Amino acid sequence: MKTYARKPALLLSAVVAAGLAGTEAKAENYTLCGASPGGLWGLLGVGLDAAVKQTDPSSSVTYQTSSGGFANIVQMSQGACDMAIVHMGEAVIANNGDEPFPVPMDDFALVAVLYNWAPMQWLMNEQFAEQHGIVSIADMVGKPVDLVVNRRGILPSILAEVALEQAGLTFDDLSSAGGSVQYQGSQTAEELMKDGRGDVWTNAMFIGTGSIGSIAESVDLRLLSVPEDVVAYMAENYGSLPSVIPAGSYEWQDADVPTFSAQAALIVPKSMDSAEVEALTRSLVENIDQLTQVHSSMQALTPExxxxxxxxxxxxxxxxAYAN
Structure with missing residues (x-):
């Protein structure tokens, strides 16, 4: 793994000195901070490795497992990896110095958006939605909703909490109205929705994700819409992308549903040599098929x-690279 001149890095709980200096004229071997093994980001690591090898067979991208984008930003700033995959929202939070960062961390820059079509899907039990007249997340105000969100402190749960606050509803309000907030991973969330212990589950997921189909086999579902002003706020402040889940995306969905999508991106240190980043980016653009073929969900990726x-x-x- 290479080292670059960097400003002091910040741990999530303290300020530390990165203490790294020096550059190399030619980059051949990169270490990539990703996420847990076996997921989409791991597959993207395989695709990135294949793309750079198409340009230079002696080059490589070595995937390093991590707890996710927040940790990746810190690890890259400390020199633990040469590049990282992050959600755009995590990058924005780091730039702003919002929790979990004690002060702004902005010593990184984009190389490429890797996907921007993972919509925040608000899946509600149809019977509950009909009983309480809920078609939008704003309609949950004052209702005894048992909400299931992703694990506490990671981006999807942050996005859920902020979006609801913008719609006039805090997590505390849910409890006050007789509902609850449960922080769970996808597998447990699926079980909670199936057996009625959860009324609505929200997460940033690709359309057609298997867990959604599994829940729909047990209970009827309704996709809740997100108000236009909330979508705009999430786009402006959290790097989300306004999006629509088209009618017919699921056999039980008969209308378009507006929401916002999470984006994932490849980042590098700002101090990384420009010629090196240009060559890297060009390799990804020219060999984009190496990325699109790692999983069916990646086929929508384009240079644009x-x-x-x-x-x-x-x-x-x-x-x-993009200009040429």
Missing amino acids: IMQSGKSVAYHEGALA
Whole structure:
């Protein structure tokens, strides 16, 4: 793994000195901070490795498991990896110095958006929705909703809490109205929805995710819409993308449902050599098929999407590659 000149890095709980300096004229072997093994980000690591090898067979991308994007930003700033995959919302939170970061961390730049079509899906038990007249997340105000969100402190649960607050509903309000908030991973969330211990589950997921189909086999579902002003707020402040889940995405869905989507991106240190980043970016663009073929959910990726990020600045090397 290479080292680059970096500013002091910040741990989530304290300030530490990165103490790294020096650059290399030519990059061949990269370490990539991703997430848990076996998931989509791990497959993207395989695709990134294959893409750079198409340009230079001696190059490589070695995938390093991690707890996710927040940790990746810290680890990359400390020199534990040369590049990282993050959700755009995590990058925005780091730039702003919002929790879990004690102060802003902004010593990184975009190389490419890797996907932007993981909509925040608000899946409610149809019987409960009909009983309480709920078609939008704003309609949950004052209702005894048992809400299931992803694990506490990771981006999807943060997005859920912020979106509901913008719609006029806090997590405490849910409890006051006789409902609850349960922080669970997808497998447990699926079980809670199936047996009626959860009324609505929300997470940033690709359309057609298997767990949704599994829940729909046990209970009727309704997708809740997100108000336009909430979508706009999430886009402006959390790097989300306004989106619509088209009618017919599920056999039980008969109308378009507006919401917002999470985006994932590849980032590198700002101090990384511009020529190196330009060469890396060009390899990804020219060999984009190596990324789209890692999983069926990646087939929508295009060079236009790769350069579509707006919430965080691109590295000047990446901009040069896209311009040529």
